[in-house]
Amino acid sequence: MNLAEMPKFPLAQLPTPLMPARNLSAALGGPEILIKRDDLTGLALGGNKTRKLEYLIADAQAQGATHVITMGAVQSNHCRQTAAAARLAGLNCVLVMNASSDDPDIQGNLLLDHILGADTRVITDKTKRKETALHVAEELKEQGYVPYQIPGGGSNAIGAASYVAATYELMTQIIEQGASPSRLYTTSSASGGTHAGLALGAKLAGVPYAVHGVSIEGPADELKSIITPLANDTAEYLGLDIRLDESDVIIHDQYTGPAYGVATEECLQAIRMCARTEALLLDPVYTAKTMSGMIDHIRTGEIGSDETVVFLHTGGAPAVFADTDSIIPAMQGSGIQEKP
Template identity: 45%
Template sequence: MRINDLPRVKLAVLPTPLEPLKNLSKELGGPQIYIKRDDMTGLATGGNKTRILEFILGDALNLGADIIVTGANPQSNFLRQTTAATRKLGIDLLLVISDKKPQEINGNLLLTTIMGAEIRFVGGHEDDLEPKMEEIAQELRELGHTPFIIHRFGSVPKGATAYVNAFNELESQIKQRGLEINKVLVSSAAGTYGGLCLGSIAANSDIEVMGIAISERKDNWEQNLTDLINGTANHLGLNIEFRPDDINVKIDYIGNGYAIPTEGMIKAIKLVAKTEGVLLDPIYTGKGMAGLIDLIKKEVFTEDDKVVFWHTGGVPSLFPPQFRQLFT
């Protein structure tokens, strides 16, 4: 595996903690649950994207970039972490944000603004930002800059590589502590899930990796995910062929769509906060934990299982009013 040979910058505080959730496990009466704390990766309240940015920004600097261009919605965890990473590295950044500038600046957008990001609000939907980012990058080239565009929140082989590495980190923690983990659950159906899944396969591990989808699945999503995993394997020089039938992602906990609350999510966030003092977010990990709780009730996970719930961060998403009101 060529991970150690790839361009990389140090951004995250690693390894992140692996902690038992004893009170939650007792409350649910099912498997022994652990939590992998990637909400503690260090930059601007942490999150899974910090690991991913180590490889993507490492590549950008290796190519001589002097400004990063990327885009998403106003409350994007990815934009918050990208802003923090570029501040740490001393490289310029231009964020292309869908929608209009909101009247109230809060949550992730507040943190991004505090860190001094240059922001262009361009309207529309975040799925349509790619042409605008390309246009802005061309403007920057004409001004003498060397821009580097980060596409689709880092869900590319260079980004997924970070979670192949993260699986290796988890395995080391498991072995050092003599644990018998047999399941990993993560709120992802893209790069984070794909990287963990590939990491498990590459390590010949018996640990099953399960993803929980948190947004509507588009046509051909299974093939797109398969292509991402195989592209990552190729990027790392691994002779692995992943198939759509190998995907282990549950799509039952999306509700009415991305960032639309579900009753299960609300209950899950409250339960984990009350039993463990751990805060989940309403978009990703809240729905992921709702999935875990439901799967325990359905005995998909039993008392014999030992499950790692991968906390991908996102706590600032609790603070915008549409989510804040759910808990007050």
């Protein structure tokens, strides 16, 4: 399937801005930092999944779907954006979500799922998500409906292709702004579609930057073994003859902390610093951990003060409302007079 010909159900406000973060650069003593604002994709508080869902929802429609089913953690931004996308497309949405209890606080993304009227199925065993989703699909089929399964994170070749397209959008902005970034920082997750699409896009478009992923769950080797084949499935789906190997996928795994979703001290400081320099809201699960990696690379001199870097803001801020116990203590002080 040619990228330009992929059917798209319009959901996102594109292009998202590419904005200089001058106050943050100054606070860190350089380099020039550009933020690619995919938190502003515009669908029910935005985020990276909106790009993927444009293609995935179009595919669901092409297959005559009545329902979309997807899965994630209870604070999944992907589930929230899927619930919103389904509404716009006139589809029903079932979300299979794992939580630590079967009666989680209805806050953050889960609150938005409720407002959007998704059918939420909360389970406590994450390993049973796929099985539960398949079971829901069987039930729906028996009732005469047509379910369409969207993988966790929207991360298959169709979803990841959206970040190949996003690479061309970003390159257009880089050229227009006369910028020459040496690195692009993004979140690397175990679903991996965003990093896979960006890594493939980078190789395809011959970009000036290297894509640096920061792991928010799991060791670099594990993530590379997911992201590299996904990038290659995407290349195959798009009819491209290029392929990636694991050396094309750069992942830093020292900023993950104890586990997925557990805020680190450095990520809380990144939330504080970005809010108080740029009024930029990061989340403790994805973007703040990624930012903590980029900040560390700046502070340790791995990124030179004369370089330009792009930070991909993939969204996720609704999750701050679900982790106030970690966040509130780290935000003490007015921040008006203090140095960031």
